Amino acid sequence: MTKRTLGVSLYPDHSNLNEDKDYLKLASKYGFSRIFMSMLEVSEGKEKVAAKFSELINFAKELGFSTTLDIAPNIFDQLGISYDDLSFFHDLGADSIRLDQGFDGQKEALLSFNPQNMNIELNMSNDVAYLNNILSYSANKPFIQGCHNFYPQRGTGLPLNFFESASKRFKQQGIDTAAFITSQSGKIGPWDINDGLPTLEMHRDLPVEVQAKHLFATNLIDCVIIGNAYASEDELRRLGAINRYQLTFNVSLTKDINDVEKEILLNNQHVRRGDITDLVIRSTEVRKKYKNDENPVSGTHEFKRGDVVIGNDNFGKYKNELQVVLQDHIDDRKNKVAEIKETERFLLDYVGPWDKFKFEE
Known part of the structure; x- marks a missing residue:
């Protein structure tokens, strides 16, 4: 190679x-x-x-x-x-x-x-x-x-x-x-x-x-x-x-993103779970790393393809799990923290099982 x-x-x-x-x-x-x-x-x-x-x-x-x-x-x-x-x-x-x-x-x-x-x-x-x-x-x-x-x-x-x-x-x-x-x-x-x-x-x-x-x-x-x-x-x-x-997505942050969410989003190696789903791309390792960090409910909970969301305090064991939205949905247990630049959203098709990815502001 x-x-x-x-x-x-x-x-x-x-x-x-x-x-x-x-x-x-x-x-x-x-x-x-x-x-x-x-x-x-x-x-x-x-x-x-x-x-x-x-x-x-x-x-x-x-x-x-x-x-x-x-x-x-x-x-x-x-x-x-x-x-x-x-x-x-x-x-x-x-x-x-x-x-x-x-x-x-x-x-x-x-x-x-x-x-x-x-x-x-x-x-x-x-x-x-x-x-x-x-x-x-x-x-x-x-x-x-x-x-x-x-x-x-x-x-x-x-x-x-x-x-x-x-x-x-x-x-x-x-x-x-x-x-x-x-x-x-x-x-x-x-x-x-x-x-x-x-x-x-x-x-x-x-x-x-x-x-x-x-x-x-x-x-x-x-x-x-x-x-x-x-x-x-x-x-x-x-x-x-x-x-x-590895794909590094260019994102714009939401106004109400908090410090923990920002840290999870920008300062971690994200890996898509091997058992994939159609709804979202799940990066699950971060929820273990940040399981003791509080993450209050904030902002909007209506999500569109290309939005990046993180589980809030109401999400139990899934608190602080990061997900990239593939299909539009609504869920109060997740906070929208960023959205991928429109020109890059088609690249979501290239994040397969176990693929590594990152975000930059």
Whole structure:
């Protein structure tokens, strides 16, 4: 299992070298470690292009980034090189090369044994037996990784069920996976149409951290990459701060939350009970820890999906148990203490039996 990572995208054919460098310094500060770098054209000539890309990639390397070069098939023709020789891209400092077009399986398998030891990155956004075909030709598995496409045109991103099905093909083989989210401030992409650059259509208008929380919560994606450039510093900071391994819900507290409730809510590791229920997500360990703390009845007792409630003094043995409401109900024995931000409520579907979760204000 690889550790989960964050990445950014760069489009040197459409951007300025110094601005790219400043962006990488900022991303590095917030814990980003991967780059998707697009090489769309070499109209300036081989030497000039090589100089520009190699300066940027080596600058990134010093900051601790690994770089995947996304190379349009026509680049190989323009450079007069074949897929059998990746030395040009290796000499630029790239760690991985993304195959924009698929071959017959045998070809990709052979490429995975390239003498430069570059990773071969495959397109994950087709729900077909592409990967299995390659692996059946005895490919060099540790050097194969997967990454979804992004979709610049509104309405063309992947639907969730298709995304899950396509991703499972890679995850089940233990292949490192990546997918894209979109910055709400980035204007640069590979094409002249840029309605954002997410993999999933449902993400297009969501805050970046909600998109990333979702991709990690599916347990299908190892690396989350911002598809467009440049994300704002605030977006980079919010992404850098997320917990990559368990859902942390953003909540607003009720006015009448008391100190004990606040402590239970924000300063504990919550675990959903293994014997789950449809009504609520139950975090029961906290009631044992706080069983001697009083918790008077307060506030409203009409609950909606996404509300967080805690058992009050009238709840007997269940006093100070924390619950997240999944179905609307009324119960005077529980106090509403917070509600999950509306944009994040769909993430409740990803809290399964024994799953760990937390809250932040």
